[in-house]
Amino acid sequence: MLSRLHALVTGERRAPRKAAAAELLRERWLAGKARPAVGLDVGRSRVRCAVCVLDGEYMCFLGCGDAESKGWSRSRIHDPAAITESVRAAIQDAERAAGVPVSAAVVGVGGLAVEGQNMRGVYEFGRPREVVAEDLSYAVELASRVRLEEDRYLLQVLPQDFTIDGRAGFRNPCGAAISRLEANVHVVTTSLREHEALVHAVQQAHIEVQDTVFEPIAAAYAAILPEERERGVALADIGAHSTGVAIYDGDALVRAASIPIGGDHFTRDVAQCLPALYDDARQLKEEFGCALLGLTGDSILIHVPSPEGRPPRAVSRRFLNEILDARAQELFHFVRQEIVASGMDRDLLEGVVLTGGGAILSGICDAADKVLDCQTRNGLPVGIEGWPEEIDDPAWATVAGLAMWSGRLKYRQSPGRKAPDLLKLILR
Secondary structure, X not given: OOOHHHHHHHOOOOOOOOOOOHHHHHHHHHOOOOEEEEEEEEOOOEEEEEEEEEEOOEEEEEEEEEEEOOOEXXXXXXXXXHHHHHHHHHHHHHHHHHOOOOOEXXXXXXXXXXXXXXXXXXXXXXXEEEOOHHHHHHHHHHHHOOOOOOOEEEEEEEEEXXXXXXXXXXXXXXXXXXXXXXXXXXXXXXXXXXXXXXXXXXXXOOOEEEEEEEXXXXXXXXXXXXXXXXXXXXXXXXXXXXXXXXXXXXXXXEEEEEEOOOHHHHHHXXXXXXXXXXXXXXXXXXXXXXXXXXXXXXXXXXXXXXXXXXXXXXXXXXXXXXXXXXXXXXXXXXXXXXXXXXXXXXXXXXXXXXXXXXXXXXXXXXXXXXXXXXXXXEOOOOOOEOOOHHHOOHHHHHHHHHHHHHHHHHHHOOOOOOOOOHHHHHHO
């Protein structure tokens, strides 16, 4: 598979090459001739780690690991020590599979504390002159100097476009003779306390945090091609306790948001309505559930486990699916509200991409089609050579994107390579 890291960083495309042997890559890593690229997705249900190696301009997969995630209460951290143990277990699993030690990673950040807002930075030249790349970077920096509320942390600053002397919509106005430059950016923030707690928990597992990235942005980096972002696309990352949304237009992020519904809400609804124990409800949801009525044999009876000493109860599959259908409609009505608020409700030419563990539920794309009135698909990791089929599913898109983000950082730190300007660093 062609690595997209080269295309994303250099803007060029090359023919696919045969992936180097894993053992050779390990030797090059251990000898310091190839650089590690590691993503760490500390989810509310699972902790996932993807270990890749940056070999020249290409990323190759070496191994992965995952573990049950503990230490969360809904979307908040309540036991940092438990999170550290979960991270350590996932890292050790990944190290065994990859055959190399892991000491640093790019970490995903999500949850209801994440917010996005559009900001503007104005750079007055005083007299007309030609715009250079440094001017664009400075205008973006001015836009990023937002006064944050107490307990807010600036997670990402993503340029959208520029306005020159009152004329809007310029992606790269270098060379234009103007006197006033405005940078339009989307700023993503999160809770400072939650961010510090997560970073500290990862560091306690002896892992250096290279960077932190909003999870839907990372998932989009792995599951959506640059040309798809240019034509307009939205991504919904359905996690355990919340759903993160990232909406793109013309390759620029126009809206980032968090929705207070995730896969755990589907399971709890089933547990309360059947009723059933939580683990039994999750198993029934995964084996027999469908997020849209009419796609399965609704007349089929399924057996709901009962407490010890009592026989199982029989309920119709339709009743189970009615529960899931109602929650799916609520979720995608929230997603639609975010799309409408971004002004992209008629401009998503590439539709909506679903990632996260919640995107695996049967019928979830059909339910999204019905509410969002546009084409929906599952987002799969694309662009890492040797990515195995057994983890080629939406639940692993975020960690794949985090590993690619790590690879991009390492690529731009290469000796002798000219540091890119701020636009290339963030827009790609």
